[in-house]
Amino acid sequence: MEERKRFKQGRREKGYYGYLRDRYKELIDNKEREGYTPGLKGMAGAPEYEFVDGHDFTSFLDYHEETEGRTLLDYRKQAYSCLICRVCNFVTCYRQTSARFNLICPSGDRFRYDNYFGQGKFQMIRGLIDGELSQHYPPAEPLKPIFKPTERFLHAVYSCTMCGGCESQCKIQKLLEPMHAARTLREWLVDNGIGPLPEHQALFKNMANYDNPWGGARTARTRWIPKGLKVKELGEGKEKAPVLYYVGCTAAYIQPIQYVAATTVLNLQAAGVDFGILGRREVCCGSTMLRLGDRRGFEKYRDRNLEVFEKLGLETIVTSCAGCVSTLKEEYADKLKCEVLHIVEYLERLISQGKIKPKNKVEMKVTYHDPCHLGRYCGIYDPPRSILASIPGLKLIEMERIREDSYCCAAGGGVRTAYPEFASWAANQRLTEARETTGCEVVATVCPFCEENLTDAARPLDMKVIDVNQLLWDSLK
Numbered sequence: 356m357e358e359r360k361r362f363k364q365g366r367r368e369k370g371y372y373g374y375l376r377d378r379y380k381e382l383i384d385n386k387e388r389e390g391y392t393p394g395l396k397g398m399a400g401a402p403e404y405e406f407v408d409g410h411d412f413t414s415f416l417d418y419h420e421e422t423e424g425r426t427l428l429d430y431r432k433q434a435y436s437c438l439i440c441r442v443c444n445f446v447t448c449y450r451q452t453s454a455r456f457n458l459i460c461p462s463g464d465r466f467r468y469d470n471y472f473g474q475g476k477f478q479m480i481r482g483l484i485d486g487e488l489s490q491h492y493p494p495a496e497p498l499k500p501i502f503k504p505t506e507r508f509l510h511a512v513y514s515c516t517m518c519g520g521c522e523s524q525c526k527i528q529k530l531l532e533p534m535h536a537a538r539t540l541r542e543w544l545v546d547n548g549i550g551p552l553p554e555h556q557a558l559f560k561n562m563a564n565y566d567n568p569w570g571g572a573r574t575a576r577t578r579w580i581p582k583g584l585k586v587k588e589l590g591e592g593k594e595k596a597p598v599l600y601y602v603g604c605t606a607a608y609i610q611p612i613q614y615v616a617a618t619t620v621l622n623l624q625a626a627g628v629d630f631g632i633l634g635r636r637e638v639c640c641g642s643t644m645l646r647l648g649d650r651r652g653f654e655k656y657r658d659r660n661l662e663v664f665e666k667l668g669l670e671t672i673v674t675s676c677a678g679c680v681s682t683l684k685e686e687y688a689d690k691l692k693c694e695v696l697h698i699v700e701y702l703e704r705l706i707s708q709g710k711i712k713p714k715n716k717v718e719m720k721v722t723y724h725d726p727c728h729l730g731r732y733c734g735i736y737d738p739p740r741s742i743l744a745s746i747p748g749l750k751l752i753e754m755e756r757i758r759e760d761s762y763c764c765a766a767g768g769g770v771r772t773a774y775p776e777f778a779s780w781a782a783n784q785r786l787t788e789a790r791e792t793t794g795c796e797v798v799a800t801v802c803p804f805c806e807e808n809l810t811d812a813a814r815p816l817d818m819k820v821i822d823v824n825q826l827l828w829d830s831l832k
C-alpha cells in the first residue's frame with residue numbers, strides 16, 4: 356500500500372504512536388526502507404499510546420472552520436504550548452531520507468535563526484501579547500503597548516512564505532498551528548497600521564486600481580487567449596455554461612505563464628466540456644490580500660466574486676492556479692452552491708470517465724513539485740501524479756521532499772515581491788534537489804506562481820519547468 360494511505364489508515368485505526376510503532380516493526384523486519392532515521396528504531400518497542408484527535412489532518416481545509424475568525428489573543432495558549440521541539444523545522448522524521456534535504460521551512464533554512472522557523476512565530480506572538488516586545492514593560496494593556504517592530508522582526512514575519520510546512524508537521528504531533536498563527540500575526544500588524552511592508556504597497560495599489568496584483572489593464576485580461584482559439588464568455592446577457600474556468604491573475608497577465616491558461620482551455624475542449632470564462636470581467640480572488648494580512652480587503656473581493664458566481668448558476672468552478680483554488684475552497688466554497696476543483700482534479704475525472712485519453716508518447720523523465728496551496732492547503736497530491744502516470748512514455752521520478760513534506764519554492768506569501776533574492780535562492784534549492792535526487796532536468800507542477808519563480812531559477816541551471824496541463828496536451832493533440 357502506498358505510504359501516505361497506509362499512514363492515514365493506520366493513524367485512524369491505531370492512533371499516531373500506535374501506527375508508528377507497528378510501522379517501524381514492519382520496516383525493520385522487512386528491511387523495506389533504507390535510510391530511515393536510526394533513532395526511531397526505538398519506536399518498534401514503544402508502549403501503546405492512545406492518540407485521540409478525532410481529526411484527519413490531511414489538509415488545512417480539514418480544520419478551516421476552527422481557525423476562522425481567530426485573533427492573536429486566541430493563539431496565546433498555543434504560543435505557550437510550543438515546546439520549541441523543532442519538529443516543525445523538518446520533514447516528518449520517518450520519511451526523511453537524507454540530511455541534505457531534511458529541512459521543510461525555507462525561511463528557516465535560509466536565515467538559520469529561531470524566529471524564521473515555526474516556533475519563532477509563536478515566540479514573537481508571546482512577546483507581543485505579554486508585552487516583552489513593548490518599549491514599556493509591563494504594558495498598560497496587553498497587545499496595546501507602544502510597539503515599534505525592529506527590521507529583524509518584520510523580516511522574520513514577511514520572509515515566511517505561508518507554505519504551511521511547519522503546520523503540517525506540528526499539527527499532527529502537537530496539535531498546534533504555527534502557520535495560521537503567523538497569518539493572524541500579519542492580520543494584527545495590518546490592523547495596527549504596521550504591516551505589510553512598503554514593497555507590498557504596489558500590490559495593494561494595483562488591486563485598488565486594476566483588480567489584480569500585477570497592475571495589468573482590465574482590457575488586457577484576455578490577452579492570454581491565442582489567436583484562433585474561441586472561448587465562451589459567461590455572464591448576464593452573454594453565453595451560459597455549467598462550468599466556469601476561473602483563470603486567475605498570474606496565468607492571465609504574466610506572459611511566460613499564459614500558456615497554462617491556453618493549454619487548460621485546449622484540454623477542456625478536447626474533452627468536450629461545456630465551459631466558459633469571465634473574460635475582462637474576471638477579478639482577483641483576493642488571495643494576495645489574504646496572505647498579506649488584509650482580511651477586510653480580501654472580503655470585499657470575495658463578496659464581489661460570490662455575487663458574480665451565484666448569478667451564473669454554475670455546477671463547477673475549475674481553476675489552474677493553486678493559490679486561487681486554496682482561496683476558493685477555503686473561503687468561498689461553503690457560500691457557493693457549486694463545486695470548486697483544481698483543473699488537475701477535473702482532468703483526472705475526465706480521464707477516468709474516458710472522455711480524454713492521452714495517446715501520444717511524451718518520452719521524458721520528469722519530477723513533480725507539489726505546490727503548497729494545492730498540497731498542504733487542499734490535500735490534492737494524487738490527481739497530478741495520476742495524470743502524469745496516464746501519459747505514455749513519461750516517467751515520473753519523485754524527489755525526497757514530496758506531498759505533505761514538499762519544500763516550498765518561496766514564491767508565495769508576498770515573499771517574491773518583498774525579497775526576490777530569497778525567493779530565487781529557495782527555488783534554486785528546490786531545483787537542486789530535483790536534479791540531485793532524481794536526475795531529472797524537467798520539473799512539472801500545477802501552480803503559475805511556482806512556475807514563474809522556478810522558471811526564473813531554472814534558466815541558469817539549464818533546467819525546465821512545465822505545467823502538467825501542457826504535458827497532457829502534448830499527449831492529446
Ligand code: SF4
Pocket residue numbers: 436437438439440441442443444473474477524525529531533
Ligand atoms: S511550533 Fe510545534 S513543532 Fe514547532 S517547535 Fe513549537 S511545538 Fe514544536
Ligand code: SF4
Pocket residue numbers: 459460461462463471472473476514515516517518519520521522533534537763
Ligand atoms: S509557513 Fe513555511 S516558511 Fe513560514 S514558518 Fe512555516 S514552514 Fe517556515
